[in-house]
Amino acid sequence: MHQTSPSHAAPDGDLVALFSAADRTLPTMLQRQAERHGDRALLVLGDQRWSYRDAVRMAAAYGEKLRAAGIAAGDRVALICTNRAEFMQTLLGCAWIGAVTVPINVAARGVQLRHVLTNSGARLLVSEPEGWAAVNQLEGEPLPLERVWLIGASSEPARSHVQPFPHADGVGADAAPVRPGDMLAILYTSGTTGLSKGVCCPHAQYFWWGVHSARLLGLGEKEVLHTTLPLFHTNALNAFFQALLTGSTLVVEKRFSASAFWEALANHHATVTYVLGAMVPILLARQPGPQDRAHGVRIALAPGVPEQFQAEFVARFGLHLLEGYGSTETNFVIGATLDEQVLGTMGKVRDGFEARVVDDQDNEVPAGEQGELILRAKEPFSFATGYFGMADKTVEAWRNLWFHTGDRVSCDERGYFRFIDRLKDAIRRRGENISSYEVEQVLLSHPQIEVAAVFPVRSELAEDEVMAAIVLREGVALDEIELMRFCETRMAYFAVPRYVEYMVRLPATESGKIQKFKLRERGISPDTWDREAVGYKVAR
Template sequence: WIQDTQLTFADALARAQNAAGMLAGLGLGAGDTLAVMLPNGLDFLDLWLGTTLLGAVLVPVNTALRGDGLRYIVEHCDARIGVVDAPLREAWEAALPAGCGPQQLLLAGDGVVDGRFALLTPLLAERHPAAPRADVAPGDLAAVLYTSGTTGLPKGVMTCHNAYAAAGLEYAQRYVRLREDDRLWTCLPLFHINAQSITVMPSLLSGRPAVMSAKFSASGFLDEMRRHQATVFNYMGVMITILLKQPVREDDADNPVRITAGSAAPAQLWREFEQRFGIQLVEIYGLTETAGVCLASPPDDVRIGRCGIPVSWAQVEIQREDGTTCDPGEPGEFVCRTDQANTMFLGYFKNPEATEGALRDGWFHSGDRGRRDEDGYFEFIDRLKDCIRRRGENISSYEIERTVNAHPHVAETAAVGVPSELGEEEVMVVVVPREGHALDPEDLIAHCAERMAAFMVPRYVRIVESLPKTPTEKIQKFELREQGAAGAWERPA
């Protein structure tokens, strides 16, 4: 199911073959790049699979991008053809005026034909001659997915065909253990690795149906699960928090979902979620560079607050700054490597310096901070650059945020370090209240003091309407640090 349209696998193949013929007729061939700026939908799926049949390279573009960020990706990826959703045409043309970017442009949805754009829908509706299927090797480039950090230019992660398959198969067989009666569901965007690797790929490899929704709706979530009889979905941690803040209903556990897998589920909400909704949580960890997963929790041995053990093809360690391996329980950086070919990224597109910086002594350095316990299970702590140093203590902003987000009047928060008059840093939380709720800083601090070590309790609270974010929804903490604590509420000494 894609929104309200149902396809068989044979339908999907026929549509992909026709899309491949259409793209080949426009001059797209093996190794060429196709930039698509589309939401979840049939057009995206047709073009992605059609591109794969041609041996061409998909470059999915985040639909929230604007301005210089959009222009950089489209020009950097050397796209031969660009496909743009009609509502995004204005943003595309503002970022890429005539003469910039690919000269062949297709407009998806309703629009006006002019000298710059041709309409995609009638082209896909035509019957096109079959294009010769490319002889694709497992290590050939399948897609370039641009990841945006909070600073610096995006990096294009080169993902090969086998990396997609390896991640999807591992997820399907070992971590959600797909059954004959399962149906996958996702609301996460197809322009990210998550929906691609752990919804579409498991569906294609297992033959189990998948449902792709346009967006996440907390109030309508369970009704959608029931309507589609979905049994497996993939989550982001914030979805768990938001669902638990919905009004309790007697039929919350009366739903078809048996298991969900994802990242950053708040440990303190884990059992409450499972008991209220009757859904097992399975935590995984990965990055675009690892095709979405390199650690995962076996469903019969899940540890609350842990993101699992290495998948079959991955070697994962926690390392110190000097590259030595941390002792169990000692915080350090997540690093990953593999001894199986074509299971991780191939490097950063046209960016050898960034590739060299990320791959050191054969290890991919994630920039994430964590620890490994005696049993070999890993725990995510924070992004390295987001760790707060206060009076000799290293404080995880992630742990603070988990606690603050558990407050019933909080929608989301960001914890940052701001300069202290005593040296090092003080903790400040920047908080967005839930709609229709007033938030008292003193009440929030009391909530924190009951649930965290005294040295972690925020000194400053700033209440805002929204947090600054990148187009990929990462909070731009550097902006919050630059603003400092001036004007924020301060906890009495």
């Protein structure tokens, strides 16, 4: 396996010095890097291969198409599209003229889809046929949409407001005078409760995503970055800015495929890739083979990988995993370079940010104690600017001038942060607070368990009971009593799940994030095992 040595700085100077505060917009970054890197490949997406110059031409051409369709600076353009060239053509075109892209999860349906389209006030929808079919099935008041660009072949009857996605022809538009604080995109979070919130992401936020990710990954020039994650989420968009800022190439696959993952990395000569926590056990579950090391990847950005899988993954596949913490609303605020990493922690707060661990009144707690993580940025517009059309939610999240993450963490005396769980995932049972994350870690350490999600269900005592939804490894069985005996020696007696249900798969987003709110809503089913119903008493 060929390995390249990481460089811990931009190849020809610090990126912050290369781009002054006023230059931290996508149109300026595109033009500046096209001047420097010309015909070098920037983006490979399916059968499309764009150079740095091509990206500028695409941005200008689709900016002109959008203007001709009546889209102006500040207007929102909704985008329902998988990983294909039209996604990036729309995003770059919108950014070029100062319009705002609203990427929508392609799995969105019903109430969620209607909310995003209505809340964003999008005037134009760019969509693949499946997304457009889902929009047509929505009931209720008319949407604010005025026209639709339909991607790909379709039997859609001709209508004046529904047109095929245009070809990139013509001279192209002049770039608008975009400012770093202007919105680049509105990304809707897959919140666990309530309506999704549209996160207002300015141009400069993605500049800083690229800068901080490049520093922590040690990106040099001419790297090949490879992602299978969906472009409608922050992670893959961030990877585009990493490539753009460092003079590298980003390869975007259609979707994640465990069977094709390593072969694709080798074929594209990738040096960096991106994995989410749920992808790691899936890859480890496959039969070992020569493809495991027939690649040149040296590092993967891998937030949220369970600790018990990390050593096995690194030993088997021969690449390093980089932990860290960020969110759609913030940036790469907590992390560590490979030589700084401490297993089981997310890292330290990075330069340019502040972090505190606080109680429910925003008072900072002592080192080692658990509390909510709150964050603040020192550079202008390196965080999101709020939730679109939801002033009350913005004020609530940014109260006391700090962004409240909703994540329970601790920070030790050395400044290393450890993730505990989401605050709303904490379970209160018999007067005891239980971390769902900690229970999950015990379950995941069982050799026969592939995936586990722990969540509260209501008890007869008007508090919570602990329930676990579990996916077993292929071809194995696990008796619930055996599981209870495994748990009671590894966690407090009050944290041992009362309810267990084995499932074929757990509900998840396109990026693999388990949707616990769906499990909570589903609750106890006829297939749920109840240890109290069978008279099993947990040893204290």
